[in-house]
């Protein structure tokens with residue numbers, strides 16, 4: 497069970513995806529906040545004038561204070577429809593929240609200093625706004641430090657410098673400040689639960705795409721990667737290579753030393769293969785003791801070098817079952833994309849090359865470069 501006090505972190509490898517998710521969320525909230533601002537701020541202005549009449553002469557000042565959030569709301573909507581990408585969502589969400597808070601604190605100071613009868617109404621407005629803007633703080637308390645920090649600091653400084661006595665000042669700010677504390681708690685709890693939900697979802701996704709024994713990609717995940725790589729290679733006219741690798745006489749290892757030792761060998765082999773390829777390449781457990789390696793942007797010469805490197809890594813350094821040394825070798829078949837309509841053709845060539853390697857005595861690399869080679 498997750499402890500209430502355990503502060504969740506997004507693992508480094510998932511951070512780009514989390515940033516992406518946060519950006520989408522900030523965009524939704526910024527757009528929501530913009531529409532709410534465009535509808536509610538004019539409504540408040542009309543209701544202040546009609547239901548709770550603002551004293552003569554203040555209508556224009558109040559309107560002036562309400563213009564900046566309206567402008568920012570329009571800019572946010574413009575960005576939403578004109579600039580679907582980019583880093584603006586969180587910036588606009590914070591700026592919009594901050595401007596709305598500045599508007600409300602500004603109205604409170606204005607009416608307090610002028611001593612109008614609607615100062616209480618403005619305090620209530622500040623409490624409501626403080627609660628409402630918490631929603632745009634998609635990164636929790638960090639965003640609210642800006643959204644609440646600047647307006648409340650300004651409010652306290654203005655009240656102090658205007659000579660307002662401390663009891664009156666406290667009466668004006670105490671409830672909005674309490675609301676700010678509640679807003680911080682809500683925003684932080686929402687942020688933490690989003691991080692937890694994101695991590696859980698990523699783990700599920702990771703498990704669905706990974707072979708549990710070796711930690712390599714599973715067949716389904718590799719099929720997805722192959723489709724993408726094949727589409728990319730067709731569009732940009734560059735090559736990729738596939739290496740199909742299969743341990744030699746592995747049945748003998750299982751029969752002699754047991755399945756657990758066989759599993760240990762597969763795990764060790766996965767490590768050796770990982771160490772032999774580039775970070776952008778992909779390795780999958782394709783079948784029981786059969787592995788498929790995708791070498792991106794790679795031609796036949798380079799692919800042969802990589803396959804040979806894997807063969808040597810298996811052949812030259814012993815595998816162990818307790819104190820017993822296991823003489824293990826691997827055969828590999830290479831296929832390189834060559835105007836194929838889909839990746840299945842390349843897989844077939846790598847498979848046929850592997851078959852040839854087995855037939856030619858095992859512990860070797862074979863290649864079928866041309867589509868016609870396999871026929």
Ligand SMILES: Nc1nc2c(ncn2[C@@H]2O[C@H](COP(=O)(O)OP(=O)(O)OP(=O)(O)O)[C@@H](O)[C@H]2O)c(=O)[nH]1
Pocket residue numbers: 709742743744745746747748750754755756757758759762783784785854858
């Ligand atoms: N320990 C273990 N063995 C597995 C696993 N998956 C498949 N195998 C074994 O891999 C062996 C594959 O044997 P074969 O297909 O006959 O091939 P081979 O003995 O490797 O011979 P060649 O491929 O012809 O060199 C079988 O004994 C399978 O039980 C696994 O997850 N763990």
